[in-house]
Amino acid sequence: MTDATRRIPVITRILEANDRVADENRRRFAEAGVCVVNLVSSPGAGKTTLLEHTLPALRGGVRAGVIVGDIATTRDAERLAVHDVPVVQITTEAFGGSCHLEATTIRQALDALDLDSLDLLFVENVGNLVCPAEFDLGEHAKVALLSVTEGEDKPIKYPLAFQVAELAVITKIDLVPHLRYDLDAMRAFLEKVNPRLPRVEMSIYTGQGLDAWMAWLEEKMARAAKRG
Amino acid sequence: MTDATRRIPVITRILEANDRVADENRRRFAEAGVCVVNLVSSPGAGKTTLLEHTLPALRGGVRAGVIVGDIATTRDAERLAVHDVPVVQITTEAFGGSCHLEATTIRQALDALDLDSLDLLFVENVGNLVCPAEFDLGEHAKVALLSVTEGEDKPIKYPLAFQVAELAVITKIDLVPHLRYDLDAMRAFLEKVNPRLPRVEMSIYTGQGLDAWMAWLEEKMARAAKRG
Numbered sequence: 183m184t185d186a187t188r189r190i191p192v193i194t195r196i197l198e199a200n201d202r203v204a205d206e207n208r209r210r211f212a213e214a215g216v217c218v219v220n221l222v223s224s225p226g227a228g229k230t231t232l233l234e235h236t237l238p239a240l241r242g243g244v245r246a247g248v249i250v251g252d253i254a255t256t257r258d259a260e261r262l263a264v265h266d267v268p269v270v271q272i273t274t275e276a277f278g279g280s281c282h283l284e285a286t287t288i289r290q291a292l293d294a295l296d297l298d299s300l301d302l303l304f305v306e307n308v309g310n311l312v313c314p315a316e317f318d319l320g321e322h323a324k325v326a327l328l329s330v331t332e333g334e335d336k337p338i339k340y341p342l343a344f345q346v347a348e349l350a351v352i353t354k355i356d357l358v359p360h361l362r363y364d365l366d367a368m369r370a371f372l373e374k375v376n377p378r379l380p381r382v383e384m385s386i387y388t389g390q391g392l393d394a395w396m397a398w399l400e401e402k403m404a405r406a407a408k409r410g
Numbered sequence: 411m412t413d414a415t416r417r418i419p420v421i422t423r424i425l426e427a428n429d430r431v432a433d434e435n436r437r438r439f440a441e442a443g444v445c446v447v448n449l450v451s452s453p454g455a456g457k458t459t460l461l462e463h464t465l466p467a468l469r470g471g472v473r474a475g476v477i478v479g480d481i482a483t484t485r486d487a488e489r490l491a492v493h494d495v496p497v498v499q500i501t502t503e504a505f506g507g508s509c510h511l512e513a514t515t516i517r518q519a520l521d522a523l524d525l526d527s528l529d530l531l532f533v534e535n536v537g538n539l540v541c542p543a544e545f546d547l548g549e550h551a552k553v554a555l556l557s558v559t560e561g562e563d564k565p566i567k568y569p570l571a572f573q574v575a576e577l578a579v580i581t582k583i584d585l586v587p588h589l590r591y592d593l594d595a596m597r598a599f600l601e602k603v604n605p606r607l608p609r610v611e612m613s614i615y616t617g618q619g620l621d622a623w624m625a626w627l628e629e630k631m632a633r634a635a636k637r638g
Binding site for chain 1: 452453454480481482483485507509536537538539540541544557559560561563564566567568569570582585588589
């Protein structure tokens with residue numbers, strides 16, 4: 183118990199320091215009129231693939247950018263940079279292999295971005311359904327992605343991600359016929375941990391859910407512009 | 411940078427304290443003649459399903475037990491307890507929602523297990539491809555599971571898990587025909603991060619790879635018995 187109880191105050195101090203910087207980031211986003219969306223999920227749930235299909239679908243001259251967090255490699259940034267948007271890759275190996283992004287790492291990444299030239303900034307967090315949920319980056323909304331291949335019960339086993347999110351995107355829905363998967367059970371588990379959480383069930387390859395996602399993004403941007 | 415650099419010594423101290431307790435655990439495992447295998451993967455890669463099929467397949471009177479780590483719920487323990495083996499569930503919500511098991515949490519769990527009555531102890535870690543890889547629990551071997559649905563590049567994006575593991579189990583291999591997935595690319599990425607890592611490609615539903623997995627377990631137990 184001693185080690186575990188000792189860790190909790192350490193974690194509390196880290197979170198408090200994080201929140202101060204998150205507030206700073208939030209002010210900078212508001213001043214620049216940028217809406218910031220933080221994507222959180224397990225490894226391989228489809229965050230990069232979602233962005234690959236979102237960036238070309240943005241309409242009305244929306245200027246987007248991406249901050250990508252990974253432990254190692256710049257693969258995701260390379261996949262996104264072909265869409266001709268500013269992409270900043272953070273590899274957390276330089277930060278002790280950190281399993282999540284923190285407000286300070288975002289603040290550093292902002293040095294490499296011209297916020298005034300952006301309307302929408304995506305943060306693709308490190309693939310991890312646990313720790314990224316704990317850290318406020320100053321974003322307007324967290325979005326939790328969950329692949330159907332991960333099983334129905336992940337919302338109740340990893341509740342925080344779905345409690346802090348403002349949208350759940352259920353990915354790879356086209357694979358359901360090939361799995362032993364109970365869609366209704368997953369929906370019930372999501373509702374149990376967060377009854378107010380809207381949900382988009384999506385397949386990038388059939389296109390299902392993409393319109394709903396783009397509409398959610400547009401509404402989020404419109405709200406952020408009003409508040410800013 | 412200040413927050414990030416401050417965190418690294420904190421993490422170092424936590425790991426040193428962990429390693430001392432891991433050594434204690436290791437001695438207890440050796441004295442009791444128990445082989446301990448620590449399963450590490452992303453959420454939903456199939457750790458519990460693998461154990462559900464491993465426990466009934468154990469031959470020769472092998473007496474097995476399981477320590478299951480989750481942030482919340484006792485679902486996995488309930489799935490495993492029907493196989494009539496001792497199962498201890500750790501829910502890390504009590505430890506600040508910790509995203510991995512530590513040597514001290516294992517030490518506590520051992521209070522609820524009669525080690526002398528076991529030959530084989532599985533530890534099913536929290537679903538997280540990052541942090542569990544950093545923590546020695548005193549186990550004989552870590553096994554990293556990776557589902558094909560997570561994409562080919564996870565070994566190079568989350569290298570530590572595959573560097574500290576003594577076996578990679580590639581799960582859900584029956585789904586490959588339904589994915590846009592390059593098996594050879596995944597194999598090459600694995601080899602890049604750890605050229606000596608043996609690999610079992612597995613489908614619980616077709617049975618592919620189960621024999622190879624059981625043979626690996628038997629060899630691991632035989633080696634642990636010799637050393638102990």
